[in-house]
Amino acid sequence: PQLLLDSSYFVPWLFPCKIRTFAPVRYTERPIVAAxxxxxxxxxxxxxxxxxxxxxxxxxxxxxxCLDDYAGTAYFASFLRMLKYTSFYLSIFLPGVFV
Known part of the structure; x- marks a missing residue:
C-alpha cells in the first residue's frame, strides 16, 4: 500500500521522466503565494x-x-527582472565566447 506523506510524492507520478533540465513544479509554504x-x-x-x-x-x-518585486514600484521591479535575465544570459553564454 502506498502512503502519501507529502505533496512531493505526486511528482514522480505526474512526470515519470528521470532526466530534467529544470524543475517541472514549484513548492511553497506561504498561503499568499499559493493564493x-x-x-x-x-x-x-x-x-x-x-x-x-x-x-x-x-x-x-x-x-x-521574488516577493520583493511586488513591494516596490513597477518600473523598479521591471528593471530588476531585466537585470536578472541579463545576468543569467551572460553567465550562460559568456564562457562559451571566452573559450
Missing amino acids: AKLREGKFVILVNGSPSALILPALFCENFE
Missing part, C-alpha cells in the same frame, strides 16, 4: 498535514520572480 498562483490559473496540490504546497505547471521565467 496568488491560484489567481494566475495554476494548480495547487495540498496534502493534509504537510506544510508545503505543490504548484504546477512551473515556468522557467518564474525562477526569476
Whole structure:
C-alpha cells in the first residue's frame, strides 16, 4: 500500500521522466503565494498535514520572480527582472565566447 506523506510524492507520478533540465513544479509554504498562483490559473496540490504546497505547471521565467518585486514600484521591479535575465544570459553564454 502506498502512503502519501507529502505533496512531493505526486511528482514522480505526474512526470515519470528521470532526466530534467529544470524543475517541472514549484513548492511553497506561504498561503499568499499559493493564493496568488491560484489567481494566475495554476494548480495547487495540498496534502493534509504537510506544510508545503505543490504548484504546477512551473515556468522557467518564474525562477526569476521574488516577493520583493511586488513591494516596490513597477518600473523598479521591471528593471530588476531585466537585470536578472541579463545576468543569467551572460553567465550562460559568456564562457562559451571566452573559450
